[in-house]
Amino acid sequence: MSLPLTLISHTLCPYVQRAAIVLDEKNVPFERIHVDLGNKPDWFRAASPLGKVPLLKVGEDRYLFESAPIVEYLDETQPGKLHPQDPTERAKHRAYVEFASQILNGIGALYNARDNTGFQAATEALRTKFSHLEEHVDMDGPFFAGASFSLVDAAFGPVFRYFDVLEGFTDLGVFDGLDRVRRWRQQLSQRPSVIGAVTEDYPGLLREFLRRRESWMSHLLDLAERGERIVAMQ
Structure with missing residues (x-):
């Protein structure tokens, strides 16, 4: 056993x-x-x-x-393959799992930016990556490659979760006009496995983490808690 x-x-x-x-x-x-x-x-x-x-x-x-x-x-x-059987498609999925990691690096650059100039540059870089995804997410959904949940979806659930918290205090605009990505994000946010991957106190823990960065995002969070809200992409 x-x-x-x-x-x-x-x-x-x-x-x-x-x-x-x-x-x-x-x-x-x-x-x-x-x-x-x-x-x-x-x-x-x-x-x-x-x-x-x-x-x-x-x-x-x-x-x-x-x-x-x-x-x-x-x-x-473990039973229940989440990778495609076709070798070419499987290689593509592996590449997009790595793409998710690069977006996570971009999110790190966003919350570590020391000033508005760096923050805007990091925001625009994320927008560029999500715009690329708009052309590659399955048109009909609900997941990255269509009807079946894959390892790419598992990689992007945590990516989108960041924005559920960030959009609570700043308007980043990185998903504006990206209908496929926004639909995909919504589907993943409702998936029980994605919901259950973190504890219920995750949003508060993330906000506290961001507050301690002493970065431009920390400043935006402080403004929001005082009742002000800044649009990131201007």
């Missing part, structure tokens, strides 16, 4: 969310352990050579690290 899987997590990590979504989509029971990345325990340092989450514990002392190989492992070993 195989040992239960354990997902080593952090409350805000979007890459952890990918693995949690895939585990839920496949109805795989698992334990979830949260670690404090500011005070990493010794066992975590030994198990994670990059010092990052997620980790997936697959045996008494066997750990997988990095989200992409973790979700690929889950797709290969």
Whole structure:
């Protein structure tokens, strides 16, 4: 009998969310352990050579690290394939999982921008990436490649979740006119696996994280809490 899987997590990590979504989509029971990345325990340092989450514990002392190989492992070993069978389509999906990672980097650039100039540049860069997606998301939906939920959808659920919080205090405008992307985002926001990938206090935790950045976004959050609201793309 195989040992239960354990997902080593952090409350805000979007890459952890990918693995949690895939585990839920496949109805795989698992334990979830949260670690404090500011005070990493010794066992975590030994198990994670990059010092990052997620980790997936697959045996008494066997750990997988990095989200992409973790979700690929889950797709290969658990019933219910989320990757396409066709090799060309599968390669395309892998590329768009990486594209999601690049958008996450762009979101990091957005919330770390020190001034409005950097903030506007990061916003425009995100807009460009989502405009590209508009041409590649399935026209009829509801998911990236049509009727079937895929690893690309698992990667983008956490991406869109950021904007659910950010749009609460600033008008970024990155999805304006992008009807396919907006429909896809809405579908993912209602998916039980996406909803359940974070705790109920996620929005508040993310806002507190943003407040501590002392960045332009921190400034916008402060303004919003005082009753002012700024449109990002002008």
